[in-house]
Amino acid sequence: MKTAKATVAKDDGGREGEKFALGKVYAVKLTTGDEFNGIVLAYDSVPNFAIFDILFFFRNQYSNLVVFFFCLEFCGFLDGFSDLQEGTKPKPLDSKTLRMVNANYITELKNLGRVKDPLAKKPLANLDELIKKEVNGIRDVERIGVGVTAEAQMIFDAITKTLPARWDNKNILVMREVLVRSPYDSDSVFGGTRAANDQVKNVLKHVRKKLQLGGDA
Amino acid sequence: MSIQPIQSETSSNGEQAFNGEAGSLKRNSQDRLVYLTTCEIGHPVEVHLKNGSMYSGIFHAADVEKDYGIILKMASLIKEGTLRGHKSRSEFVRKPPSKTFIIPADELVQVVAKDLSVSWNGMSNAVQSEKPGELLTDSSISQSYHVDRERQLKPWVPDESVPQRADLENVFDSPWNRKWNQFEANESLFGVKSTFDEELYTTKLERGAQSKELEEQARRIANEIEGETTRDLHVAEERGLQFSVKSDFDEEARYSSVRRVTGLDDSGLGEEDNELLDIMTFGSLTISESQELVSGGKKGCKESWGDIQSSRDNTNVDQSCSTSKQQSKDRGLDDSGLGEEDNVLPDIMTFGSLTISESLELVSGGKKGCEESWGDSQSSRDNRNVDQSCSTSKQQSKDLPAAGSSISESQLDERRRTNNDQEVSHNNRSAEESTSGHGDINESVKIGGGATSASKAVTERESQVSQGSGQTKSESSFGQSASRSSESRPVPSTSSRPGLSPSSSIGSMTSSEKSTLNPNAKEFKFNPKAKSFNPAQPAAARPQAPIPDDSFYYPGPNHVAPVQQMPGMPPVNYGVPPYPGNQPPMMMYHPQAYYHHPGGQPQYPQQQMVPGQQQQMIPGQQQPRPVYYTYQQPPPYQQDMQYPPNQGRE
Numbered sequence: 001m002k003t004a005k006a007t008v009a010k011d012d013g014g015r016e017g018e019k020f021a022l023g024k025v026y027a028v029k030l031t032t033g034d035e036f037n038g039i040v041l042a043y044d045s046v047p048n049f050a051i052f053d054i055l056f057f058f059r060n061q062y063s064n065l066v067v068f069f070f071c072l073e074f075c076g077f078l079d080g081f082s083d084l085q086e087g088t089k090p091k092p093l094d095s096k097t098l099r100m101v102n103a104n105y106i107t108e109l110k111n112l113g114r115v116k117d118p119l120a121k122k123p124l125a126n127l128d129e130l131i132k133k134e135v136n137g138i139r140d141v142e143r144i145g146v147g148v149t150a151e152a153q154m155i156f157d158a159i160t161k162t163l164p165a166r167w168d169n170k171n172i173l174v175m176r177e178v179l180v181r182s183p184y185d186s187d188s189v190f191g192g193t194r195a196a197n198d199q200v201k202n203v204l205k206h207v208r209k210k211l212q213l214g215g216d217a
Numbered sequence: 218m219s220i221q222p223i224q225s226e227t228s229s230n231g232e233q234a235f236n237g238e239a240g241s242l243k244r245n246s247q248d249r250l251v252y253l254t255t256c257e258i259g260h261p262v263e264v265h266l267k268n269g270s271m272y273s274g275i276f277h278a279a280d281v282e283k284d285y286g287i288i289l290k291m292a293s294l295i296k297e298g299t300l301r302g303h304k305s306r307s308e309f310v311r312k313p314p315s316k317t318f319i320i321p322a323d324e325l326v327q328v329v330a331k332d333l334s335v336s337w338n339g340m341s342n343a344v345q346s347e348k349p350g351e352l353l354t355d356s357s358i359s360q361s362y363h364v365d366r367e368r369q370l371k372p373w374v375p376d377e378s379v380p381q382r383a384d385l386e387n388v389f390d391s392p393w394n395r396k397w398n399q400f401e402a403n404e405s406l407f408g409v410k411s412t413f414d415e416e417l418y419t420t421k422l423e424r425g426a427q428s429k430e431l432e433e434q435a436r437r438i439a440n441e442i443e444g445e446t447t448r449d450l451h452v453a454e455e456r457g458l459q460f461s462v463k464s465d466f467d468e469e470a471r472y473s474s475v476r477r478v479t480g481l482d483d484s485g486l487g488e489e490d491n492e493l494l495d496i497m498t499f500g501s502l503t504i505s506e507s508q509e510l511v512s513g514g515k516k517g518c519k520e521s522w523g524d525i526q527s528s529r530d531n532t533n534v535d536q537s538c539s540t541s542k543q544q545s546k547d548r549g550l551d552d553s554g555l556g557e558e559d560n561v562l563p564d565i566m567t568f569g570s571l572t573i574s575e576s577l578e579l580v581s582g583g584k585k586g587c588e589e590s591w592g593d594s595q596s597s598r599d600n601r602n603v604d605q606s607c608s609t610s611k612q613q614s615k616d617l618p619a620a621g622s623s624i625s626e627s628q629l630d631e632r633r634r635t636n637n638d639q640e641v642s643h644n645n646r647s648a649e650e651s652t653s654g655h656g657d658i659n660e661s662v663k664i665g666g667g668a669t670s671a672s673k674a675v676t677e678r679e680s681q682v683s684q685g686s687g688q689t690k691s692e693s694s695f696g697q698s699a700s701r702s703s704e705s706r707p708v709p710s711t712s713s714r715p716g717l718s719p720s721s722s723i724g725s726m727t728s729s730e731k732s733t734l735n736p737n738a739k740e741f742k743f744n745p746k747a748k749s750f751n752p753a754q755p756a757a758a759r760p761q762a763p764i765p766d767d768s769f770y771y772p773g774p775n776h777v778a779p780v781q782q783m784p785g786m787p788p789v790n791y792g793v794p795p796y797p798g799n800q801p802p803m804m805m806y807h808p809q810a811y812y813h814h815p816g817g818q819p820q821y822p823q824q825q826m827v828p829g830q831q832q833q834m835i836p837g838q839q840q841p842r843p844v845y846y847t848y849q850q851p852p853p854y855q856q857d858m859q860y861p862p863n864q865g866r867e
Contacts, residue, residue: 020246021246022245022246022249030265030326030327031267031326032265032267032269032326032327033269034265034327041249042246042247042248042249042250042251042252042253043246043247043250044246044247044250044251044281045243046247046284047281047283047284047285047322049250049285049322050250051249051250051253051254054329095333095334096332096333096334097329097330097331097332097333098253098257098329098330098333099327099330100253100254100279100285100327100328100329100330101326101327102285102322102323102325102326102327104323105267105326105327125252125255125256127255127258130255130256130258130259131258131259132259133258133259134258134259134275134276134277134290135259137259137261137275137290137291138275138290141274141275141291141314142291146314
């Protein structure tokens with residue numbers, strides 16, 4: 001192997017391929033302290049990256065494997081992964097949790113066995129759709145206001161259902177011309193044409209009413 | 218586009234970096250890596266860095282050629298590497314996310330993508346599931362809180378406690394099989410005596426010695442009818458027949474009650490319908506409708522032509538369109554194509570008997586080419602083309618077929634009118650009939666055409682109908698077109714229908730219930746004292762009497778039809794003006810149409826007051842177009858009825 005990086009868990013290059021053979025199940029530990037179990041789905045020794053299909057075994061689901069739940073040891077990290085409700089066996093193809101790991105930072109690999117390569121067939125990826133997905137994702141992220149109250153976020157979400165709106169720091173900019181400032185009630189609507197302003201006021205009023213926020217002037 | 222993993226075009230990725238000594242397995246794995254990386258694009262991921270920091274963002278790209286550095290979009294720091302305590306995300310005050318965030322490979326420890334969809338068939342399921350916006354239902358939008366949208370459905374099982382009611386089990390059986398007799402039950406329970414007699418509602422069955430034979434016969438006939446092939450889409454559906462024609466009918470075509478007239482005419486009135494389809498622009502007007510009326514039910518389509526024709530004209534009523542495009546009055550206004558004609562038609566609508574010329578005019582209005590031909594023959598065209606839908610002023614040359622059957626036509630027209638749907642198709646028919654073929658256009662147009670001409674007109678019309686698409690030929694045949702363009706409208710209504718008996722139209726006209734009447738139009742109040750205005754022929758004034766043939770038929774610009782047209786005929790808004798009274802026949806309508814032409818009709822100097830009326834016509838007004846075509850409405854009438862010259866046309 002060309003890549004002979006001096007990393008922690010790197011064996012000789014020649015065995016990389018075997019080490020990360022598809023389908024192998026490992027309990028992996030990383031330099032960051034993160035640990036997980038996963039099935040090797042892909043690996044490339046050049047960049048030395050591997051992709052694992054993550055599993056957390058809460059109990060032995062594999063008749064011939066005994067898996068320990070290491071994660072408890074790393075509560076700190078677990079908080080961040082609290083929503084990582086990974087299942088007891090590899091998830092179906094449509095809902096996997098993948099980890100693309102820089103193998104350089106793997107401290108420990110514990111072989112847990114082997115399973116049939118889950119991606120036996122060569123699948124296809126539709127780039128166009130992926131791009132769309134990305135655009136949607138970005139749009140969704142943009143909808144989240146930074147440093148705004150939950151109430152403000154709720155108002156924003158509701159407004160955005162019917163009117164185009166985006167965050168402008170802590171203000172909501174609706175239809176590119178009307179600004180709604182904190183505390184986001186009818187008094188805080190500024191700008192825009194008369195009609196637009198009234199429209200936004202109206203929508204805001206309804207939104208608040210529906211959210212039962214009250215306090216609406 | 219679907220890509221192979223190996224050729225994944227992740228933005229940063231060029232080609233797979235092949236290791237020189239990579240075995241196929243290795244290569245496979247490498248491909249996999251690229252593929253999975255590609256799958257992650259657009260997915261929200263968490264990135265762990267060497268220093269312990271965690272970033273959350275949307276995976277954008279990875280440098281698969283080199284060392285797999287990655288790029289995130291909208292990344293934000295979740296966890297500081299330097300902080301060792303655990304901070305839950307929510308506590309972390311996030312800074313605005315970075316639009317683009319690059320992470321070099323040596324900093325990157327791992328990238329975690331949750332709930333990623335890795336599909337087999339190239340369709341990224343993740344994409345669909347990631348687009349909740351598109352799948353929102355109303356209820357989910359309106360809810361301010363998250364609710365469970367669906368619940369698990371369980372098949373219904375009857376309560377155990379409810380006793381089975383045997384006598385209701387066979388409720389769908391034939392009456393004589395049922396063990397349950399409601400009448401008896403009512404009588405016993407409530408003392409209600411039923412006076413139901415089945416024979417009140419159905420034919421009395423002769424049960425006797427010959428009942429068996431009769432039954433046989435009945436069954437045979439029934440089977441025969443049911444087994445008939447039909448061109449009508451709906452009937453075919455009912456009978457379970459596979460519709461022979463194309464099967465690309467969508468639900469709307471199959472099950473909607475809105476009849477659309479299309480050139481393809483799949484609604485099955487038959488061939489003739491198709492022709493009329495030109496008229497289709499009428500929203501609801503369907504040729505078929507007219508056709509039906511005409512044919513009296515498909516089978517007899519042709520027969521009823523005569524009648525239908527007249528009715529057709531009515532259809533032109535630009536009912537749907539307030540703007541009487543149809544006002545093809547302005548034949549000259551060709552630009553809108555059928556519009557003009559249609560306008561004419563609508564007005565005529567009420568006039569079943571719109572002269573063929575009228576129709577022709579209408580037709581010609583729309584059809585540029587047609588004009589010539591139409592000239593007069595088509596006056597009856599009834600340019601129903603009423604482009605009701607305004608979109609296509611299909612030459613609804615409904616022209617009330619001047620055909621001799623004008624009377625009948627008028628009858629029909631009246632009927633039609635009521636239907637309002639008389640679409641164009643009818644007109645076309647009528648046109649045809651009235652026009653009696655193109656050859657005889659002038660005849661028809663001239664009102665003098667008579668039945669024969671009507672028939673021709675009809676044919677003409679048919680072609681006209683297709684005019685929408687430019688039936689030049691038909692038009693051409695009809696001198697009308699010329700007239701139309703010119704302003705055929707001016708032709709007083711009288712000109713319509715050469716052969717059509719004005720009277721008939723008149724009578725029938727009364728019905729004029731146009732559904733698409735112009736709501737804004739003022740109701741036409743017939744002024745019996747009004748004298749028809751006839752600049753050149755004072756004698757032309759006619760009282761409500763049956764419209765002389767010649768008066769109705771206004772052939773068109775070229776045709777100097779007897780100008781009996783009702784001067785007063787308010788510009789016929791085809792289809793729009795409410796038919797104030799059963800004003801005489803539509804025939805006049807057409808002439809009115811001509812009226813619409815603001816330009817006045819030089820050709821008919823005296824004929825109709827057209828010239829005079831032209832001026833009167835005030836384009837903008839939606840006057841009800843009373844169908845007083847028969848009358849030579851005196852000028853006062855004119856004032857009354859502003860001839861919205863192009864109202865139909867709108």
